Amino acid sequence: MSQILKMVAQRFALGLLTLFVVSLIIFLGIELLPGDIAEEILGQGATPETVAAFRRELGLDVPPHIRYVEWLWNMLQGDMGRSLANKREISELIGLRFGNTLFLAVTAAAISVPLALTLGVLAALYRYSFYDRAVNVVTLSSISFPEFFVAYILIFFLAVTYPVFPSIANISDATPFWEKVYKVLLPALTLTLVVVAHMMRMTRAAIINLLASPYIEMANLKGLSRARIIVKHALPNALAPIINVVVINLAYLIVGVVVVEVVFVYPGLGQLMVDSVSKRDLPVVQAAAMIFAGTYVLLNLLADILSILTNPRLLHPR
Structure with missing residues (x-):
């Protein structure tokens, strides 16, 4: 039984490491997508100043590595955050x-x-x-x-x-x-x-x-x-x-x-x-x-x- 528990612990630790790597890949992949929600909501006719102000309001002006750490920490606490599109709880x-x-x-x-x-x-x-x-x-x-x-x-x-x-x-x-x-x-x-x-x-x-x-x-x-x-x-x-x-x-x-x-x-x-x-x-x-x-x-x-x-x-x- 102890061997099975040891195997489960090893697999679980490997799974956590896999999820960490996946989270990095997901975040980097999303960062590479062209455009963002500010441009999507405001449309092509919005001025750069309006887009910049809206991005600050959404927190998108923060450097990517800081946003990643904050997002990962909130996920570990069970807080998925709010949707940028409709402000509803993501959970x-x-x-x-x-x-x-x-x-x-x-x-x-x-x-x-x-x-x-x-x-x-x-x-x-x-x-x-x-x-x-x-x-x-x-x-x-x-x-x-x-x-x-x-x-x-x-x-x-x-x-x-x-x-x-x-x-x-x-x-x-x-x-x-x-x-x-x-x-x-x-x-x-x-x-x-x-x-x-x-x-x-x-x-x-x-x-x-x-x-x-x-x-x-x-x-x-x-x-x-x-x-x-x-x-x-x-x-x-x-x-x-x-x-x-x-x-x-x-x-x-x-x-x-x-x-x-x-x-x-x-x-x-x-x-x-x-x-x-x-x-x-x-x-x-x-x-x-x-x-x-x-x-x-x-x-x-x-x-x-x-x-x-x-x-x-x-x-x-x-």
Whole structure:
């Protein structure tokens, strides 16, 4: 147990260092953007004196390194600051949007994880068959296309040609739960097609790798059916790599939804970040990017912990 705690502490410290580096990259990247919110709000007709006065009012005349230190210190205290565009608390703006992003990610995960595991087990059970080749071709094809292309294809077929789902996933706090599920099914299906190939192929590869093990050969000699051998004997021992790839793809479902949210005009954190970039609302962009980075780091740490709990041999690398 102490080794696991030591590993968690090491990974957590590395995660904090990663977040620090990410915060620097985010701040420098935003500083390099042309223009600022003062010019965006006042317009091109504003005089330089008016722009300078407005920048002083917003605190944008302070040197970048001082603004970075102040911003980082406030973030460590849980203070995300206020939006430059509407003066609202950033935590208030992000709270609801991040909840919507999590709802979309959970819906996509509820579809993709069982589907990927089922396809992977069946592909291992019937490997080199027509089914195995067909599933590999379809999943690899879906993952080869960018998210926006998959989204527009699904909109064309399932919202325009055959109007089964709405093309815009417009939800709010007042939307009933099942209506919310119905509205996010199309963007969730888009994310499913993007991530299911990784999980399915890892499941298939992990199970096939174990089929040559001595205990699997013994199970074959006992006359057990191939399906029982895979499900009861191979799958539990293949959980470590499968869990790892599943959790990493769950991290992608949360932090990689920006393009999907923009295509479906979904009111999530990704859409908020894109809108804030267009408005040059830099504090909101910084806070949203740090939340995405923190979520990804935490889920990667969770993947490491779950992998070791399911296979303690990983604590002792050869």
